[in-house]
Amino acid sequence: MSTTPTLQELEKQAAATAALRWVRDGMLVGLGTGSTAAPFIRALGEAMRTGQLRVQATATSEASAALAREVGIPLVPPQRGMRFDLTVDGADELDPQLRLIKGGGGALLREKVLATASNYLLIVADSSKAVSQLGKFPLPLEVVPFALPWVMDAVAKLGANPVVRVSKTDTTQHVLSDQGNLLVDCHFNQISDPQQLATQLKTIPGLVEHGLFLGLANAALVACGEQVQVLQAGATPVPVASFTDFPG
Ligand SMILES: O=C[C@H](O)[C@H](O)[C@H](O)COP(=O)(O)O
Incomplete structure (x- = not known):
């Protein structure tokens, strides 16, 4: 039985789908964890199935690794010298300077490891995640x-x-x-x-790790209804359709 998606679910889907624009053929991609990263993983799997993209990936949790396997994304284990071209992940809160709270899904340690080993960290989020000051979310x-x-x-x-x-x-x-x-x-x-x-x-x-991600995110895709905006620290948000400053 299918249920009508909530506005928040639609926003997560919109942000996750928009993130595909950042992915290029041959990239090594870090896969985030949570209910916004999951539709990105599914969309990436679909793009691979239809031959639009070929990438390899590493996941930030056992759950995301299982989903990646299910949708046919080849996974590579951590190794020396490994750098990710792009990591796409969710956030529990993000402020105008793109400082984040993460870890609501318990994956903060592996997420921070991959974020730090990434050339570009792209955050995908629904509108409820954008805040003026961090801390409401525990x-x-x-x-x-x-x-x-x-x-x-x-x-x-x-x-x-x-x-x-x-x-x-x-x-x-x-x-x-x-x-x-x-x-x-x-x-x-x-x-x-x-x-x-x-x-x-x-x-x-x-205390092995904390969920404050400071100076790690390069950009965030925040969906408000069907509109997805690109946020960068200290910059005016722009609609995703007019964004051109992709990595690499
Ligand atoms: O540990 C989990 C992660 O940090 C998630 O990316 C974060 O909790 C956001 O998850 P969601 O997209 O489900 O709101």
């Missing part, structure tokens, strides 16, 4: 289980209310990342200085 952390109590104490001292992520269907079960680590969602409400917070979080032992 900041995800990936934490080694042994270190949990001390990490919780340390982030509370930074002004957060930290909550260990549990399964939506069984709240007695902790959600684990693909690496087998815990996820902690830090409720700050607002993050006035993301760079300072990122620096402080990096000093906490056992």
